[in-house]
Amino acid sequence: MRIEIRRTSQAVEDHQACERPAASEEEVLKFKKRMLEWPSPVEYVNNMYGCHPNDDGNEYFKVVFAK
């Protein structure tokens, strides 16, 4: 079954209504520092798949490899 894509303008209007506010400068710096502190300096390979390290430590690959 094909998914019907809604009219673009309607989608945009709907989304604007629930747009998130920008993070504070404090929050941005907090995440910037965390990126710089990841154990691997190029841990962004995770990000290529949306597997962003979280506060519990980057557990994604343990989960994947445990399958």
Place this chain on the structure above:
Amino acid sequence: MNRGEDLRALFQTWRTRIEALIREHPLQIISWEATRRCNLRCLHCGSPGEEVSSSDELSTDEVVGAFDEIARDFDMDRFRHINITGGEPFVRRDLLDVLRAISHWPFYRNIDIQTNGVFLSDNPGVLEELSSLGVTGLGISIDGFESSHDSLRGQPGTWAKATDAARLAVDAGYVVTVSFVAHSKNIHELPAFHRFAKQEIRPRVFRVMIIDKQGRAQGNSDLYPTANQVREVIGFLRQEYERSCSNYSDSSVTMVELGCGGWMGPELEGRLRPFVFHCIAGLNNLGVLFDGKLSSCSNISRSFVQGDLRRERIKDVWEGRYEPFRRAEWKKTGPCAQCEEWSFCHGGPMHKRCLSGTIDRCLYLDSRVSTCHSSAPDLVSTRRGDTIPFNLGVRQ
């Protein structure tokens, strides 16, 4: 220590870890260019433009043999994933056969495929099997709204298929990246298309890449953005990243990111994407090209080929060559020669380089230029085929 000093210290520490990665070069990613063939002929395609013969394509047995050899020869404890690119990977009729044959290796079960979505839209049933074979992510190219997308491909209906494939993949549980190549003719619709994608497709990642002067795009200079347009894209990313950064652990949130555009300086790094950039080509990223040549990402010029798996052991090539990827000094030319960011950037992405060491375009410099350009500034000329002062070990 105040906040500025604290961040500077962290950048210094980050740099020492990058230097360690260069020394150790653990194999963590395999980028497999499954084929150069494609069912579309996109004007902005970055696939290298060198003439190649598709009859040289690795056979099913050769591909499986290469993955098996790597599994046996390398320390796979630190291995991360396989990234399958093209051409269009699904043009290979044996793609699933290859995945079936290597899926018994536990470390080959985190696979990402970069696709135009046409095959998946026409064959949605394959999504279930891909998942069972270890495919976790799908990167789907969608370059704006329907008319923009289809006109670049010269084929109506491709936008509908790409968006269809992306939504089906999201619904099937894949980590989906919508890749948007920003060029002079679609940058104006980036904010609206991003909102549309978040609302209607809901990918995990919305990746923006700025068109590079490579591949087929080299012949379409009208697509190159001006410096002002580049800054427009950077401004958009900064705003959208800041909107979503504190929610990135929430898998339902669409993250924005600037793709492999290069180091953006200590101020902008950490504000445009949820990672700090350094090119990983040849550091932890091994490229297996369609014909068995060994390099890194498939959009890097074939001038940088380091070996040939049909004639050599992959481990020997990985350990004994890759000098152009791991020794950066040869890239310190043109705008990089005096750049204050050199020690962090090391010359930026390899796909922007030619053998002479010159760089196609530097986004960091573009983002800082305050004057208005009427057209994209040519920072340096690109002359592929020049020589550099050490042995590349090229096996063409």
